[in-house]
Amino acid sequence: MSNVLDKFIRATNYLSAAQIYLQDNFLLQEPLRSEHIKPRLLGHWGTCPGINFTYAHLNRAIIAHDLEMMFVLGPGHGFPAVQANLFLEGTLSKYYPSVPHTTQGIGQMAKQFSWPYGFPSHSNPEAPGVILEGGELGYALSTSYGAILDNPNLVVACLIGDGEAETGPTAAAWHINKLIDPGHNGAVLPILHLNGYKISGPTMFGRMTDEELTSLFYGYGYEPHIVDAYTEEDVHGRMMEVLDTAVEAIRFTQHCTREGTLHETPRWPMIILRSPKGWHSIDYIGDKKIEDNHYSHQVIADGAKHKESERAQLEAWLKSYKFEELFDGEKFDGDIQSLIPREGRKMGDNQHAFGGAPSYRPLNLPSVDDYACTALCSLTDPICGTESSMEKIGAYLRDTMRANEAERNLRLMSPDETYSNKLQAVFEYTKRTFVWPHKPWDKDLAWDGRVMEMLSEHSLQGLLQGYVLTGRHGVFASYEAFIQIVASMTDQYAKFLKIARDVKWRGTIASLNYILTSTGWRQEHNGFSHQNPGFIDGILQRQGCFTNVYFPADANTALMVFHRMLASTKEINVLVCGKRPLPIWRTLEEAKQDVAEGVSIWKFASDEDPHIVFAAAGDYPTLEALAAISLVRQRAPQIRIRFINITSLSALGIGHSSCQVLRHDFDYYFTEDKPVIINFHGYPQTIKQVLFDYGVDSRRFAIHGYEEAGSTTTPFDMMVRNRVDRFHLAMEAFARAAEHGVLKTEEAESLIREFEEQLATHQAYAKEYGDDPQEITNWVWESRS
Numbered sequence: 113m114s115n116v117l118d119k120f121i122r123a124t125n126y127l128s129a130a131q132i133y134l135q136d137n138f139l140l141q142e143p144l145r146s147e148h149i150k151p152r153l154l155g156h157w158g159t160c161p162g163i164n165f166t167y168a169h170l171n172r173a174i175i176a177h178d179l180e181m182m183f184v185l186g187p188g189h190g191f192p193a194v195q196a197n198l199f200l201e202g203t204l205s206k207y208y209p210s211v212p213h214t215t216q217g218i219g220q221m222a223k224q225f226s227w228p229y230g231f232p233s234h235s236n237p238e239a240p241g242v243i244l245e246g247g248e249l250g251y252a253l254s255t256s257y258g259a260i261l262d263n264p265n266l267v268v269a270c271l272i273g274d275g276e277a278e279t280g281p282t283a284a285a286w287h288i289n290k291l292i293d294p295g296h297n298g299a300v301l302p303i304l305h306l307n308g309y310k311i312s313g314p315t316m317f318g319r320m321t322d323e324e325l326t327s328l329f330y331g332y333g334y335e336p337h338i339v340d341a342y343t344e345e346d347v348h349g350r351m352m353e354v355l356d357t358a359v360e361a362i363r364f365t366q367h368c369t370r371e372g373t374l375h376e377t378p379r380w381p382m383i384i385l386r387s388p389k390g391w392h393s394i395d396y397i398g399d400k401k402i403e404d405n406h407y408s409h410q411v412i413a414d415g416a417k418h419k420e421s422e423r424a425q426l427e428a429w430l431k432s433y434k435f436e437e438l439f440d441g442e443k444f445d446g447d448i449q450s451l452i453p454r455e456g457r458k459m460g461d462n463q464h465a466f467g468g469a470p471s472y473r474p475l476n477l478p479s480v481d482d483y484a485c486t487a488l489c490s491l492t493d494p495i496c497g498t499e500s501s502m503e504k505i506g507a508y509l510r511d512t513m514r515a516n517e518a519e520r521n522l523r524l525m526s527p528d529e530t531y532s533n534k535l536q537a538v539f540e541y542t543k544r545t546f547v548w549p550h551k552p553w554d555k556d557l558a559w560d561g562r563v564m565e566m567l568s569e570h571s572l573q574g575l576l577q578g579y580v581l582t583g584r585h586g587v588f589a590s591y592e593a594f595i596q597i598v599a600s601m602t603d604q605y606a607k608f609l610k611i612a613r614d615v616k617w618r619g620t621i622a623s624l625n626y627i628l629t630s631t632g633w634r635q636e637h638n639g640f641s642h643q644n645p646g647f648i649d650g651i652l653q654r655q656g657c658f659t660n661v662y663f664p665a666d667a668n669t670a671l672m673v674f675h676r677m678l679a680s681t682k683e684i685n686v687l688v689c690g691k692r693p694l695p696i697w698r699t700l701e702e703a704k705q706d707v708a709e710g711v712s713i714w715k716f717a718s719d720e721d722p723h724i725v726f727a728a729a730g731d732y733p734t735l736e737a738l739a740a741i742s743l744v745r746q747r748a749p750q751i752r753i754r755f756i757n758i759t760s761l762s763a764l765g766i767g768h769s770s771c772q773v774l775r776h777d778f779d780y781y782f783t784e785d786k787p788v789i790i791n792f793h794g795y796p797q798t799i800k801q802v803l804f805d806y807g808v809d810s811r812r813f814a815i816h817g818y819e820e821a822g823s824t825t826t827p828f829d830m831m832v833r834n835r836v837d838r839f840h841l842a843m844e845a846f847a848r849a850a851e852h853g854v855l856k857t858e859e860a861e862s863l864i865r866e867f868e869e870q871l872a873t874h875q876a877y878a879k880e881y882g883d884d885p886q887e888i889t890n891w892v893w894e895s896r897s
């Protein structure tokens with residue numbers, strides 16, 4: 113078997129190197145000349161041999177144990193190795209008929225690698241079987257764990273770079289084993305690729321002793337197995353033995369749990385593969401140590417096109433694989449073919465990685481009508497008619513989980529915040545998954561729960577990506593301020609999605625859905641550190657028709673948004689709203705329309721032929737804008753006002769995604785020439801960028817939003833400090849009305865002075881009593897009869 117494995121690895125090593133260097137003479141049938149070498153050598157060699165070694169051994173294990181296995185590669189720069197294996201197993205030709213399993217196909221694959229309009233240099237969504245780019249390192253382990261949730265027969269072999277393992281996200285993700293119930297989930301087999309080096313120096317893990325490594329990973333809860341290519345006489349034998357042991361351990365743990373005979377904490381296997389970086393390549397170039405050193409990371413012998421000596425070294429190295437013994441120009445050696453798993457078992461063709469049926473099934477969504485709030489904002493009673501959007505969503509999520517119980521395809525990810533974000537209704541149906549020991553006083557914990565709680569946003573994001581990319585549904589609920597921790601991961605996901613959406617053999621997947629709550633406007637008790645509406649900016653920068661940011665103004669609208677998010681596919685959706693009770697402004701029917709259209713004129717707060725337009729995006733900003741309209745109407749009734757609510761912003765501007773921008777043209781809502789006062793949940797700059805493409809006269813727009821002002825203060829003072837409160841908005845309206853001759857200048861100045869005094873009085877009140885005046889807290893909308 114060692115000989116068979118060796119041949120397979122020689123073949124994939126050769127094919128990996130051929131991709132990096134060759135634009136011709138792909139089988140080295142002629143002496144290697146300069147013109148055979150690509151003009152721009154772009155790729156990474158050092159990690160490839162270890163990947164090829166691992167992939168070949170995994171193939172053997174798949175065949176021996178009839179495993180349903182997927183491969184997740186952490187260091188995505190090792191893509192030549194993945195591509196070589198996809199080619200060898202026939203998956204590449206299946207999805208790319210232009211790359212047949214022939215000499216010509218080898219040439220195509222090699223020439224097109226890292227070539228303009230060819231194959232990318234890193235793992236990518238256009239490669240079959242890939243669910244992680246691995247360009248930005250650190251996310252392989254959490255993504256792998258996401259893939260095996262609710263896939264009881266799946267094993268994900270996850271290869272983690274030892275440099276990658278230094279990242280915070282990977283460091284945290286080792287703990288995800290504590291959330292994996294072997295009864296209902298598959299297993300991740302982590303393989304730490306300990307090649308000792310990263311780009312330009314040694315790795316921390318590479319210089320740890322076996323004992324230190326074993327203790328570390330044992331402490332994380334794993335059973336570590338070291339395969340040391342430096343010391344093992346028979347490294348193939350050792351790797352086979354370790355893989356067999358690992359597979360048996362996984363199956364035993366799963367079997368016992370499923371039979372109800374495992375009661376202790378499960379201990380999953382993991383593998384530490386100690387092998388030289390750039391294994392089996394060039395020892396030295398001049399006096400520079402290449403193999404087993406960081407110099408093998410990228411292209412070695414990068415002067416080969418122009419320097420004869422390096423070309424000779426490159427040629428000798430490539431010839432050392434004796435590829436001609438492995439491929440006769442038509443077919444690969446029988447031993448190599450014997451190591452290719454049967455159809456349905458090839459790692460690159462694992463159907464979980466492709467979305468679509470049968471992995472993806474739409475959710476059974478309960479009717480939203482049953483959850484609608486019917487008491488609209490009352491004229492006199494400040495309490496009646498208020499509802500918490502989050503409590504509504506919690507109830508809806510609970511029942512959606514219940515409605516999909518048989519499918520087991522919906523999970524909530526939360527960094528320890530299900531309760532504090534008021535989504536705890538889900539615990540009437542499910543629990544937080546937690547497999548490590550429970551104490552009698554623990555609450556809402558179970559081995560098998562639909563809620564994944566871990567104080568590691570990176571881990572949750574990775575879990576969600578892995579879960580969604582393998583066809584299931586999930587929601588990530590976070591404090592708005594702290595979701596920024598994963599902004600870069602979301603960016604990377606958005607890149608993946610942007611490309612994946614156009615790959616025809618990738619099937620439907622659910623959208624990646626975020627609920628951002630505990631928003632900055634009600635962080636008066638936590639203060640400045642808990643205010644950060646920046647995440648939405650990143651989402652709105654994503655070009656394309658697949659990102660939405662929703663700002664539901666009340667619980668009915670929040671419900672409709674949430675329903676839309678769960679039903680949508682291949683998008684990134686962000687729902688932003690508070691968790692405390694707020695007035696209900698919209699019937700469910702109106703809310704439906706607001707969400708469908710993204711922007712709407714609220715008739716109850718609007719006059720015909722307005723002098724001024726107020727617009728708001730966000731629940732607290734909407735409330736303050738409506739309160740401002742009330743004030744203006746009381747003090748200057750001659751000013752006619754229109755109120756517009758913006759429920760959705762997307763990359764293309766105001767309105768809802770999929771490139772359907774607005775039902776009517778921009779001027780229909782915002783008029784051609786009237787002043788517009790926008791009260792926005794996030795940074796004013798965000799709205800400015802959205803407005804730019806509408807070609808508006810910016811002098812017409814006054815944009816109020818979060819101005820980075822905050823502290824431990826009262827809720828209303830938090831608004832005032834950022835000038836999004838009713839008084840600042842009303843003052844803005846008076847000033848604009850005066851500019852347009854709707855209000856006399858002296859009258860406007862007098863009103864502005866009066867409101868400034870009011871603000872000073874409120875501030876003094878807050879300082880003295882530590883709270884807001886009742887008339888602010890208990891304000892209710894009074895309609896004009």
Ligand SMILES: Cc1ncc(C[n+]2csc(CCOP(=O)(O)OP(=O)(O)O)c2C)c(N)n1
Pocket residue numbers: 158159187189247248249250272273274275276277279305307309310311315389409
């Ligand atoms: C988060 C992140 N930081 C930095 C980089 C730049 N980078 C690319 S490869 C690499 C070294 C990776 O080392 P390792 O994980 O050991 O990979 P291997 O040795 O298998 O090539 C670095 C730092 C990156 N891609 N992602």
Ligand SMILES: [Mg+2]
Pocket residue numbers: 273274275305306307308309310315389
């Ligand atoms: Mg490394």
